[in-house]
Amino acid sequence: MEKKMNLLMFSGDYDKALAALILANSAREMNVDVTMFFAFWGLFLLRNPETFTLEEKTVYEKMFSMMTPKGPEDLPLSKMNMSGIGKQMLLEMMDDNEAPHLSDFLKGALKKGVKFRGCKLSMEIMGFKQEEMIPELEIVDAKEYLKDALEADMQLFI
Amino acid sequence: MEKKMNLLMFSGDYDKALAALILANSAREMNVDVTMFFAFWGLFLLRNPETFTLEEKTVYEKMFSMMTPKGPEDLPLSKMNMSGIGKQMLLEMMDDNEAPHLSDFLKGALKKGVKFRGCKLSMEIMGFKQEEMIPELEIVDAKEYLKDALEADMQLFI
Amino acid sequence: MEKKMNLLMFSGDYDKALAALILANSAREMNVDVTMFFAFWGLFLLRNPETFTLEEKTVYEKMFSMMTPKGPEDLPLSKMNMSGIGKQMLLEMMDDNEAPHLSDFLKGALKKGVKFRGCKLSMEIMGFKQEEMIPELEIVDAKEYLKDALEADMQLFI
Numbered sequence: 001m002e003k004k005m006n007l008l009m010f011s012g013d014y015d016k017a018l019a020a021l022i023l024a025n026s027a028r029e030m031n032v033d034v035t036m037f038f039a040f041w042g043l044f045l046l047r048n049p050e051t052f053t054l055e056e057k058t059v060y061e062k063m064f065s066m067m068t069p070k071g072p073e074d075l076p077l078s079k080m081n082m083s084g085i086g087k088q089m090l091l092e093m094m095d096d097n098e099a100p101h102l103s104d105f106l107k108g109a110l111k112k113g114v115k116f117r118g119c120k121l122s123m124e125i126m127g128f129k130q131e132e133m134i135p136e137l138e139i140v141d142a143k144e145y146l147k148d149a150l151e152a153d154m155q156l157f158i
Numbered sequence: 159m160e161k162k163m164n165l166l167m168f169s170g171d172y173d174k175a176l177a178a179l180i181l182a183n184s185a186r187e188m189n190v191d192v193t194m195f196f197a198f199w200g201l202f203l204l205r206n207p208e209t210f211t212l213e214e215k216t217v218y219e220k221m222f223s224m225m226t227p228k229g230p231e232d233l234p235l236s237k238m239n240m241s242g243i244g245k246q247m248l249l250e251m252m253d254d255n256e257a258p259h260l261s262d263f264l265k266g267a268l269k270k271g272v273k274f275r276g277c278k279l280s281m282e283i284m285g286f287k288q289e290e291m292i293p294e295l296e297i298v299d300a301k302e303y304l305k306d307a308l309e310a311d312m313q314l315f316i
Numbered sequence: 317m318e319k320k321m322n323l324l325m326f327s328g329d330y331d332k333a334l335a336a337l338i339l340a341n342s343a344r345e346m347n348v349d350v351t352m353f354f355a356f357w358g359l360f361l362l363r364n365p366e367t368f369t370l371e372e373k374t375v376y377e378k379m380f381s382m383m384t385p386k387g388p389e390d391l392p393l394s395k396m397n398m399s400g401i402g403k404q405m406l407l408e409m410m411d412d413n414e415a416p417h418l419s420d421f422l423k424g425a426l427k428k429g430v431k432f433r434g435c436k437l438s439m440e441i442m443g444f445k446q447e448e449m450i451p452e453l454e455i456v457d458a459k460e461y462l463k464d465a466l467e468a469d470m471q472l473f474i
Contacts, residue, residue, distance in 0.1 A: 010174065011236075011237075012237065015357075016326065019326060019356060022437070022458055023458060023462065039177055040177060041237055058251075058254055060250050063247065064251065068238075080383070089380065090441070093374075093441050093442065094441055096376070121180070121257065124255050125248070125255050141184075143188060146181065146185055147188075149312050150312055152312070154468070155314060155471070156324065156472070157315060168332065169394075197335055198335060216412055218405055218408050218412070219409065222409065279415065283410055283413050283415055299342075300338055304342055304343055305346075307470050308319045308348065313471070315472040
């Protein structure tokens with residue numbers, strides 16, 4: 001019988017998103033069904049830098065939109081970010097080991113059939129619009145997340 | 159058959175506590191059995207600001223009691239807190255969307271029958287007394303947490 | 317039937333590692349099978365301060381090796397670390413309650429048969445060598461982690 005994994009992506013950190021997407025890709029290669037549910041800061045990973053807009057937003061939503069990361073490569077590290085120096089160092093170390101970057105793992109996950117779900121309430125509070133996100137993202141509410149997670153064989157809050 | 163969810167609340171951040179309590183409330187509305195176990199910084203959420211005391215505490219416990227958040231609305235954000243400016247901005251954005259605040263979700267969870275458990279060892283180390291916490295909190299040890307979590311259909315560390 | 321717990325150790329914080337090792341020790345005392353999988357910052361906990369080396373490392377790996385914690389007692393707090401003052405305060409409060417320190421819980425977990433696994437890719441990117449880690453650590457890849465976690469009764473991302 002097919003196994004299921006559900007990841008709740010809350011943090012919006014480069015390193016945590018990297019770990020989660022490596023797990024998601026590996027799980028798909030093992031034929032495990034994978035859902036990733038993005039809430040709060042986690043949604044920054046799925047912003048499409050090319051459809052960024054300030055239209056029809058309140059003043060706070062505009063400020064918030066401008067101050068926060070716009071897509072995968074823009075995310076900070078959870079530790080030792082040091083205004084980006086620590087992150088640059090980690091990226092160089094990844095290159096030395098020919099490890100793909102975050103956006104590569106994201107593309108891989110999309111191609112391999114990982115399901116991408118976004119939290120409706122978080123989208124509303126942050127003022128993000130559907131068209132500002134990657135097209136594969138489906139917006140659902142907390143109950144739809146819970147239904148999926150409760151049926152899964154493992155769940156992580158990342 | 160009734161499903162069970164167990165959340166280990168470790169972080170003591172406003173945004174993470176908000177996410178957890180939204181999940182807890184939604185789960186109860188779906189008739190899912192919910193236990194929240196509060197350890198370390200997570201216990202700050204359940205301090206009762208009105209029964210705060212410095213009596214019978216060591217010097218370190220007094221300092222610690224004074225320097226740390228006293229109840230739900232006092233918690234910082236996990237990111238972009240910026241000495242409270244970022245949090246104020248998020249609260250304004252929540253108000254614009256008529257989203258309830260953390261203390262509302264906490265009251266909702268208590269009313270809906272979410273079980274609140276606190277970590278005995280954390281309480282002892284931090285010098286918190288039972289009467290300084292919300293009355294619904296039951297103090298248990300790590301083994302009682304594990305027994306509940308191992309029987310649940312999903313567990314998250316938040 | 318024997319229950320199984322799987323902990324993914326990502327963070328490398330003193331307080332989170334303490335919580336995880338208390339759970340691991342308690343679970344073993346309840347005869348629960350425990351695997352801890354260390355990735356990214358989590359690996360700092362298992363560095364052996366006595367076999368620290370800069371040989372055969374790139375410039376970035378050397379810098380990274382020197383700037384990061386070297387073993388359990390060197391880890392910072394996830395909150396209120398305040399350049400070590402907050403951590404010192406917490407340690408004094410633990411001593412006042414005769415609570416063991418992190419390295420004691422680590423020794424306990426090793427003695428009680430907790431399985432220690434390290435993430436292969438993280439080791440390569442950070443430039444850590446097997447002989448720089450505690451001897452009980454077995455290096456595995458993401459798929460081996462997933463296989464174990466999917467069979468477990470509970471999984472946490474810490």
